[in-house]
Amino acid sequence: MSTKTDDPISRKVSFIHISDTHLGENKDFILYNQNTYQKTTNLIKAINSFSAPVDFVIHTGDVVNEPTKASYELVKDIFSSLNHPILYVTGNHDYPEHISWLNSSNQSGFDLVPLTAGSYHFNYGHYKVLSLDCKGSPQIDPHGDFGYLQEKDLVWFLRRFDDDPKIIFTHFPPVSLDVPWIDREMLLFNGERFHDTLLKYGNNVLGVFIGHIHHRLVLNKDGILYTSAPSPICQFNISPLDQKVAFDCNVPASFNYITLVNNNILIKEITTESP
Numbered sequence: 436m437s438t439k440t441d442d443p444i445s446r447k448v449s450f451i452h453i454s455d456t457h458l459g460e461n462k463d464f465i466l467y468n469q470n471t472y473q474k475t476t477n478l479i480k481a482i483n484s485f486s487a488p489v490d491f492v493i494h495t496g497d498v499v500n501e502p503t504k505a506s507y508e509l510v511k512d513i514f515s516s517l518n519h520p521i522l523y524v525t526g527n528h529d530y531p532e533h534i535s536w537l538n539s540s541n542q543s544g545f546d547l548v549p550l551t552a553g554s555y556h557f558n559y560g561h562y563k564v565l566s567l568d569c570k571g572s573p574q575i576d577p578h579g580d581f582g583y584l585q586e587k588d589l590v591w592f593l594r595r596f597d598d599d600p601k602i603i604f605t606h607f608p609p610v611s612l613d614v615p616w617i618d619r620e621m622l623l624f625n626g627e628r629f630h631d632t633l634l635k636y637g638n639n640v641l642g643v644f645i646g647h648i649h650h651r652l653v654l655n656k657d658g659i660l661y662t663s664a665p666s667p668i669c670q671f672n673i674s675p676l677d678q679k680v681a682f683d684c685n686v687p688a689s690f691n692y693i694t695l696v697n698n699n700i701l702i703k704e705i706t707t708e709s710p
């Protein structure tokens with residue numbers, strides 16, 4: 436994989452954001468009455484048939500449903516058919532050690548710099564990228580935790596790259612999404628502190644990319660852009676009236692296509708026709 440080095444300011448970088456594939460230990464695994472292997476296969480086919488330039492794909496976590504070695508072997512196998520390099524972020528269903536294994540065994544061109552506790556950073560062209568592992572303890576699951584180590588890594592990243600354009604990936608939504616059940620059950624603990632840290636040090640953060648809510652969503656809070664990618668398996672409900680989780684599994688394969696150019700960001704929803 437080549438990084439963009441010539442005239443980096445004017446060069447486009449394009450990547451695909453996917454999330455929450457919840458793969459099982461074998462091809463027959465069923466979740467929410469859906470075969471997650473088949474749905475993920477449909478997503479990979481959709482990405483491979485998308486003809487626009489793609490520099491890489493990033494998966495913002497819950498790659499598997501249960502963090503067993505067999506599940507991650509299946510991940511490695513299924514995503515080997517993807518036509519682009521792929522990177523992974525830890526979700527609450529993942530183990531950081533397995534995510535590191537996927538990232539190290541699946542890639543050749545990314546120079547990933549490990550930070551504390553499963554987080555990492557890399558440069559792509561003149562863009563600086565942070566993957567922040569906020570997996571919490573079993574006691575707070577399915578919340579994530581923006582604890583001391585995560586704050587240390589985030590502050591280091593923001594201060595180290597100061598004026599450079601930056602993008603951040605993490606699994607959990609840090610701030611209220613105006614969805615009662617999600618705000619109550621799914622947010623990042625200390626998420627407002629995450630947001631305040633961006634406001635304090637986060638000069639030129641182009642976007643924060645999340646998963647976990649299984650639904651596409653875009654939020655601009657105090658000038659910080661948060662956006663989530665849909666799950667190919669089922670989507671959760673996100674109405675401001677939703678007090679309990681509900682599922683819509685009749686969803687087509689879809690992903691977010693992100694373009695960075697001249698420190699601007701463009702997000703396109705790409706959806707195939709049939710579930």
Ligand SMILES: [Fe+2]
Pocket residue numbers: 496497526527528577606646647648
């Ligand atoms: Fe999740």
